[in-house]
Every structure is written in structure tokens, then in C-alpha cells.
Amino acid sequence: MTIAIDRDLTWSTLVRSARDIAGNALEEVRSGAPDTVRPPDAIADLRSAGLLRATLPVRLGGSDLGNPRTPGAVRAHLDVLRTLGAGSLSTARIWEGHANALQVIEAFGGPGAEAMLREIVEQDAVVGLWNTNDARDKARLTAQADGGYTLTGGKSFASGTGLCALALVGATLVVDGEDRGWQLSLVDTTDETVTADTSWWDVMGMRGSVSGTIAFGGTPVAPDRLVGGPEDYHRQPWLVAGVARYAAAQLGAAEQLLVELATALRSGRRDTDEVQLGRVAEVARLLEGGRLWLDRSAALTEALGPLFDPAATVGDGDAARLDEFAAYLGMTRLSVEHASLETLRLVEQALGARSFVRPSVVEQLHRDLTVYLRQPARDASVARVGRWVLGQDLGTDVLWSR
Ligand SMILES: Cc1cc2nc3c(=O)[nH]c(=O)nc-3n(C[C@H](O)[C@H](O)[C@H](O)COP(=O)(O)OP(=O)(O)OC[C@H]3O[C@@H](n4cnc5c(N)ncnc54)[C@H](O)[C@@H]3O)c2cc1C
Known part of the structure; x- marks a missing residue:
């Protein structure tokens, strides 16, 4: 089924679109398609249904879905997730991370939030939300003398590996050799210092979420890409x-x-x-x-x-x-x-x-x-x-x- 673009983005329209996306996913399963084939199609469906911007505020073209300060919005958000989950938990997982990343940037991003969100909307990007560390090499965001930051270490269970051009990444902030707490930053995952590995995700289920490993080899992060302060995510x-x-x-x-x-x-x-x-x-x-x-x-x-x-x-x-x-x-x-x-x-x-x-x-x-x-x-x-x-x-x- 083709997913129609609805510019009004009412919550009931979003739930209806989620039902169509779930229906497409179930049809694919019934036709015998392997579960790794689906993600790019599902993302295209999410995009054309307007779901990639649904959790943005109305002034940025979203519908305030999931905003706890808007009556009914949390319930509607859960309805969309429940509906997507009925067809494909992998699609629901990727969308949940993206939708939450936008909410977190909007709430904690400070003066730089608007620019980051506009960039995401302009690129029509899917954003990963990657917090789980690679146990072998934990992520660190180190302050540099020029005022910028450098990301090293790695992430595991990073849903949307290879599909997300941007990711909100959690890492231990290090300033003058001291740990300052968990810090989020919006990272360009297409940077040449970022290595994505999907081979690790050789799992029994949720293969379509492509939750691989990511290694950061000194990835530059500008100060205006930091989202909130240390420990805000917690x-x-x-x-x-x-x-x-x-x-x-x-x-x-x-x-x-x-x-x-x-x-x-x-x-x-x-x-x-x-x-x-x-x-x-x-x-x-x-x-x-x-x-x-x-x-x-x-x-x-x-x-x-x-x-x-x-x-x-x-x-x-x-x-x-x-x-x-x-x-x-x-x-x-x-x-x-x-x-x-x-x-x-x-x-x-x-x-x-x-x-x-x-x-x-x-x-x-x-x-x-x-x-x-x-x-x-x-x-x-x-x-x-x-x-x-x-x-x-x-x-x-x-x-x-x-
Ligand atoms: C499909 C999928 C997609 C995911 N996508 C993302 C993503 O995009 N971004 C992201 O950041 N993360 C992601 N994750 C990771 C997720 O958030 C969890 O970190 C992950 O599922 C680990 O859960 P676990 O139960 O295996 O944890 P574990 O912590 O390994 O727990 C296993 C068991 O041990 C217990 N336990 C935990 N700590 C201790 C302790 N200290 N002592 C004794 N017992 C303990 C737990 O209660 C549990 O019973 C994803 C996970 C999955 C499965």
C-alpha cells in the first residue's frame, strides 16, 4: 500500500498511517521476504507518512506528538508505537529512537536546538539515539583546547546502524582529564572517522532494527552540537x-x-x-x-x-x-x-x-x-x-x- 503524505498530521492520521505501515510489513513477512530487507522501505514509509517529524512542535512542522504538556499527546504517541509494533517491532524501534531524539533536542538543546532540528527536517534524516556503550571501548567526549570536542570509543545495540545519517550519542564528557558525567551530542555519522559495523547484529530476532556497533575514531563535535548539560539525559x-x-x-x-x-x-x-x-x-x-x-x-x-x-x-x-x-x-x-x-x-x-x-x-x-x-x-x-x-x-x- 502506498503511504500518502498528509500535511495536517493529526494524531488520528498518524495512527492510520502507522496501521498502513504495519500492514505493509505484515504483507512482506507473509510473502517470505527476509527480515533484513525491510528497514529502508519502512523508513521511506515513515518519511512519507510525516512520522519523522511528528514529535516536533507545531511551529517546526510537527504535531507535538508525545509532548507531556499537551493533553492527549502521550496517549496518541503510545498508540502510534503500539500500532507500528503490531507490524514490525524493528520499525517501531527505529522510529521510537528517532522520535525521542527530536524531543530531547527540543527540550534540552538550548539555543542551538532550533538549528539542529531545522537541519534534521531539511535533510529528512532519521536520527539514531545511541546510549548503550560498547563494553570493550566506552564512548568518551573529550574537550579540546580550541573549544571543540572529540568523540572516541564505541556504541553497541545502535539501532539504525548504516541508516541514520545523524545520531544523538551519549558519552562520558572529559574536561581537563576529569570525567564530568553523561553528555549527549548530535553527531554526523557519515564523518570519515565513524565506522559502522552491522556484522555484530547476527541475532535471533529484531534483525530489521540493524542494531550494530559504531566506533568513533576522534570524531569532531562542535560546541553547538552538545545537547543539554552533563547528566541531563538521566x-x-x-x-x-x-x-x-x-x-x-x-x-x-x-x-x-x-x-x-x-x-x-x-x-x-x-x-x-x-x-x-x-x-x-x-x-x-x-x-x-x-x-x-x-x-x-x-x-x-x-x-x-x-x-x-x-x-x-x-x-x-x-x-x-x-x-x-x-x-x-x-x-x-x-x-x-x-x-x-x-x-x-x-x-x-x-x-x-x-x-x-x-x-x-x-x-x-x-x-x-x-x-x-x-x-x-x-x-x-x-x-x-x-x-x-x-x-x-x-x-x-x-x-x-x-
Ligand atoms: C533490538 C534492540 C534494539 C536496541 N536499540 C538500542 C538503541 O538504539 N540505542 C541504545 O542505546 N540501546 C539500544 N538497545 C539496548 C537496550 O537499551 C539495552 O541496553 C539492552 O537491551 C540490554 O538489555 P539486557 O536486559 O540484555 O541488559 P543487561 O544489563 O545485560 O541485563 C541482563 C540481566 O542482568 C540483570 N543485571 C543488570 N545489571 C546487573 C548487575 N550489575 N548485577 C546483576 N545483574 C544485573 C538485568 O536486570 C537483567 O535481568 C537495544 C536493544 C535491543 C534488544
Whole structure:
């Protein structure tokens, strides 16, 4: 299906476009295309649907999608991610990084933000958001005597390797030999000092996200390409809010598995068996639970709207709200993970070995979802929830804010 350009970029149009893009991805899987073929086509689809600029403010040609200070925008952002995830978690992953990079530049980029964003729009570039260090050679951004910076070391799990002409890269800032904290900068990945390696990404699933390794060999970074100050990327509620975005994409893939399950049971005339009906009911219940967690997370994100302003001061009461928010989003992540893992297990039992014979949407989603469920610091999320609960007065009948 051809993706039409819609200059209005309403949120409902964006969700509709995401549905078309997901539909294209599913068609390709059904036609037996290898999962590494898709990324350039998917990016072309995202571009023509206007999704590459959707999270920009309206004044820069975007639609404010995902802005916690715009009522309904976070919920709409999660809807787009869930819809993309139903067709291709790899496309959802690349778009999520790009869309978030634009938000971070806009919020923290200071006086240079507008120029960086205009450059991205003019190039129609896909931007990577690369934080995960290459464990063998961590990224460092070293201040030079002439006022500029030099990037060395490497990144792994860099989604969009070879596809992103620009990337927002996190690195340890080094000034006069001293570490000053985690610093983001917008880097030209086509610079001759940047080496991209996709061969490392030889994985079971998510192959289409091309999450390879990047080596920086003294890449120059101008001072006006620094985004925010040291540790801004780790500021709350910004960092924790991202949990709902990957959970939304994961849930979309799990929801598509239910669609595939229902279709296969009906066409195989196995849809009246009581045990199979029980599996369908259980999957439907778990996935609806995931939706409710996402809806509530979106509402809580928007309730904290003013605290997303980088200039906001965090008072004592706010600190408690931020802790509760982090714990709540941790529960969202764990609940969607549980719902997804159970869906994988039940769909596997319901459809049997046949569903893994390619070309098969179930086979593709199974591999991709299994890999994409592995997100950072899972155990820390569990501990955070437990710590928060034990820190509350459990004698009252309300544990979470209403
Ligand atoms: C498809 C895909 C695309 C990605 N794209 C990007 C991207 O574009 N940009 C980017 O920056 N990153 C990206 N990532 C990386 C991602 O953000 C995570 O860093 C990555 O998935 C690692 O998760 P993990 O569960 O394997 O982590 P690990 O940290 O290796 O955790 C594995 C397990 O060990 C536990 N654990 C963690 N630390 C400790 C400890 N100190 N002691 C004991 N146990 C511990 C964890 O809780 C977990 O249970 C991507 C990942 C995937 C899968």
C-alpha cells in the first residue's frame, strides 16, 4: 500500500498511517521476504507518512506528538508505537529512537536546538539515539583546547546502524582529564572517522532494527552540537517515561499474535474447543490488562507535565511524585512483559509447531518480541517497585495516587 503524505498530521492520521505501515510489513513477512530487507522501505514509509517529524512542535512542522504538556499527546504517541509494533517491532524501534531524539533536542538543546532540528527536517534524516556503550571501548567526549570536542570509543545495540545519517550519542564528557558525567551530542555519522559495523547484529530476532556497533575514531563535535548539560539525559521524569514507549511497541506485537491466533483457529476449525477457547480468553485478558497499564501510564505522564520542563524546579512533594511515577512505570513494564511472555507461550501451545514454518507472521513476531522484551535494568525495576511499596503507609486503603 502506498503511504500518502498528509500535511495536517493529526494524531488520528498518524495512527492510520502507522496501521498502513504495519500492514505493509505484515504483507512482506507473509510473502517470505527476509527480515533484513525491510528497514529502508519502512523508513521511506515513515518519511512519507510525516512520522519523522511528528514529535516536533507545531511551529517546526510537527504535531507535538508525545509532548507531556499537551493533553492527549502521550496517549496518541503510545498508540502510534503500539500500532507500528503490531507490524514490525524493528520499525517501531527505529522510529521510537528517532522520535525521542527530536524531543530531547527540543527540550534540552538550548539555543542551538532550533538549528539542529531545522537541519534534521531539511535533510529528512532519521536520527539514531545511541546510549548503550560498547563494553570493550566506552564512548568518551573529550574537550579540546580550541573549544571543540572529540568523540572516541564505541556504541553497541545502535539501532539504525548504516541508516541514520545523524545520531544523538551519549558519552562520558572529559574536561581537563576529569570525567564530568553523561553528555549527549548530535553527531554526523557519515564523518570519515565513524565506522559502522552491522556484522555484530547476527541475532535471533529484531534483525530489521540493524542494531550494530559504531566506533568513533576522534570524531569532531562542535560546541553547538552538545545537547543539554552533563547528566541531563538521566533527568526524571524524562528517562522513566521512555519505559511506556517500548512497552507500547511490545504490546502491539503481542496483540497481533492474538489476531493471528484467532485467524488460525477459525480457519483450522479449532475455534470451538473448550481448551482453545480458554487460551484465547486468557490472552485477551492479559492484553487488555496491558492496555490499561499503558492508558494509566499516559495519564500519569501528562499529570506530571510541568515537571518535563527542563527549567522546572523539583520541590520535596515533587520528588515523592517522581518516585511513585518511576515505580508505577516499572509495574507497567513488568506487566506488559508478563502479558507478552504468556501470549507467546499460549499462542505456541494453541497453534503448535506448524506456526513456526516460514513464511509466518507468528514465527517473525515470536523471534522479534522475544528479543525486544529484553530492555535495560529489568531487575532494578522490580526492586524499585518493592522499595516504593514498602516505603508507603500500608494502613491506608489507597496505595497509588488517584
Ligand atoms: C533490538 C534492540 C534494539 C536496541 N536499540 C538500542 C538503541 O538504539 N540505542 C541504545 O542505546 N540501546 C539500544 N538497545 C539496548 C537496550 O537499551 C539495552 O541496553 C539492552 O537491551 C540490554 O538489555 P539486557 O536486559 O540484555 O541488559 P543487561 O544489563 O545485560 O541485563 C541482563 C540481566 O542482568 C540483570 N543485571 C543488570 N545489571 C546487573 C548487575 N550489575 N548485577 C546483576 N545483574 C544485573 C538485568 O536486570 C537483567 O535481568 C537495544 C536493544 C535491543 C534488544
